[in-house]
Amino acid sequence: MDQPEKKDSPNKIKYLIGVMSGKGGVGKSTVTYLTALALRQKGYRVGILDADITGASIPRIMHLPRYDMKVSGDFICPVETEQGLKVMSISFLVDNEEQPVIWRGPLLSRAIQQFWGEVLWGELDFLVIDMPPGTSDVAITVMQSLPLKGFIYVSTPQNLVSVVVARSMQMAERLEVPALGLVENMSYFICPHCGQKTYFYGQDETEKLARQFGAELIVRIPISLDLARLPSEGLKPESPDVAEVLEKLGTFLINKLIIS
Amino acid sequence: MDQPEKKDSPNKIKYLIGVMSGKGGVGKSTVTYLTALALRQKGYRVGILDADITGASIPRIMHLPRYDMKVSGDFICPVETEQGLKVMSISFLVDNEEQPVIWRGPLLSRAIQQFWGEVLWGELDFLVIDMPPGTSDVAITVMQSLPLKGFIYVSTPQNLVSVVVARSMQMAERLEVPALGLVENMSYFICPHCGQKTYFYGQDETEKLARQFGAELIVRIPISLDLARLPSEGLKPESPDVAEVLEKLGTFLINKLIIS
Numbered sequence: 001m002d003q004p005e006k007k008d009s010p011n012k013i014k015y016l017i018g019v020m021s022g023k024g025g026v027g028k029s030t031v032t033y034l035t036a037l038a039l040r041q042k043g044y045r046v047g048i049l050d051a052d053i054t055g056a057s058i059p060r061i062m063h064l065p066r067y068d069m070k071v072s073g074d075f076i077c078p079v080e081t082e083q084g085l086k087v088m089s090i091s092f093l094v095d096n097e098e099q100p101v102i103w104r105g106p107l108l109s110r111a112i113q114q115f116w117g118e119v120l121w122g123e124l125d126f127l128v129i130d131m132p133p134g135t136s137d138v139a140i141t142v143m144q145s146l147p148l149k150g151f152i153y154v155s156t157p158q159n160l161v162s163v164v165v166a167r168s169m170q171m172a173e174r175l176e177v178p179a180l181g182l183v184e185n186m187s188y189f190i191c192p193h194c195g196q197k198t199y200f201y202g203q204d205e206t207e208k209l210a211r212q213f214g215a216e217l218i219v220r221i222p223i224s225l226d227l228a229r230l231p232s233e234g235l236k237p238e239s240p241d242v243a244e245v246l247e248k249l250g251t252f253l254i255n256k257l258i259i260s
Numbered sequence: 261m262d263q264p265e266k267k268d269s270p271n272k273i274k275y276l277i278g279v280m281s282g283k284g285g286v287g288k289s290t291v292t293y294l295t296a297l298a299l300r301q302k303g304y305r306v307g308i309l310d311a312d313i314t315g316a317s318i319p320r321i322m323h324l325p326r327y328d329m330k331v332s333g334d335f336i337c338p339v340e341t342e343q344g345l346k347v348m349s350i351s352f353l354v355d356n357e358e359q360p361v362i363w364r365g366p367l368l369s370r371a372i373q374q375f376w377g378e379v380l381w382g383e384l385d386f387l388v389i390d391m392p393p394g395t396s397d398v399a400i401t402v403m404q405s406l407p408l409k410g411f412i413y414v415s416t417p418q419n420l421v422s423v424v425v426a427r428s429m430q431m432a433e434r435l436e437v438p439a440l441g442l443v444e445n446m447s448y449f450i451c452p453h454c455g456q457k458t459y460f461y462g463q464d465e466t467e468k469l470a471r472q473f474g475a476e477l478i479v480r481i482p483i484s485l486d487l488a489r490l491p492s493e494g495l496k497p498e499s500p501d502v503a504e505v506l507e508k509l510g511t512f513l514i515n516k517l518i519i520s
Contacts (some may be wrong), residue, residue, distance in 0.1 A: 013364075024283060024393040038471075053396075055283060057424065097431065098423055099427065100431040101427075105365030118304065133358045133394070133459055134314035136396075160492075167358055167359065169359035174362075191454060193451060194451060194453050194456065195456035196454065198485075200483065225458075232418070
């Protein structure tokens, strides 16, 4: 069922990976951005496909202003950021970002197909897909029809969240999309006033999930003000929290996909 | 397009309200539960319809164990909790809660129609719908075909989240579903070690949203360990954080829908 690029396509994408969870609001878009940037910082050519059509967040997370999209022949040109990332999101195609995309499933699936096949990605080492929550149309279409190398899963250490993430991991197993690894987000909070650590939830939920599906826990990301305020204040790559996450994500993926 | 109960239906539901956001992971299911319980504590007959088919969380939030669903004639009987709430969720119908529901939109819409028309709700004062994230099939079906009195919106004070919530509020305006009010969740965190308050995000995002759509800000819910651990430790109605939210939600809805 995979649809590789057509023979006359200008797109050559080596590694297509998705950032998945099943659950909403766990930080998929943030992890997508950090993953793409981590690979870019290692010298690779990287794109981001925002597959969350009805809940697009990538342009806000990445602080991308409004763009006039350009067209080249039959292809839409993705936005190119200062960091050298190519990005496509439905938000670039609507009049204003508060405009809802009120589409039933078939239209969502069609949009995903277009973002894959009719966007001028060119030659990329990595294309990272920001998946929407749920296990319905978009998830089905991406897993069934795109040549994915695997998913990075994002979870938080709450049993409620682990259960929903486990559902999406079961779905991917059934559709034979490998689990590359897991990211635990919102692991704990360090009070900026007293420096003490608070765990909001449990501490071993994500490890259990990793064991259950034979996937590695790549990194634990604390609730850091630098990351929480990413959409309003922009990325601070020099922040120790951010730098550590970038290093771990980049190293993990290169070892997993390229070196091994 | 509304589908009121059929004349021979055993269901008589006075106020059908939804808990909506557009965004995932902001606390819709928690607010759904607290809203239903608040109304129950005021003496009303209340049900919960979990419309998040692919991301069902209500049974975990409410600590509902596995049930054998009963059938009465052509109707499925909802689960009745110790607090006297009637609850229907897809999780009660799957073998185990980690089983994914891999359905495209038409099946999701059909499930919603069944949860509305083929569940034996009986006579209820309030039925509260826990909406999924997004503005696709389930949101369209609920808004177009169920006789909603309005939505309670859940947001967090991040501009990224407000933008996505604004999309769902625009959608509801277009489909003429009133905004009853807004709940701000994860407003701030009080360190259990030093007692200091930390705002992770901005402080006026939800107020802006309330003004923009002419809706009232009902309550601000802090990140409280009692609420964060609801799925693992169960509800503590005696916790001051929880008691305040219950009182404000109950009073607001009764004033808004019944007294006025």
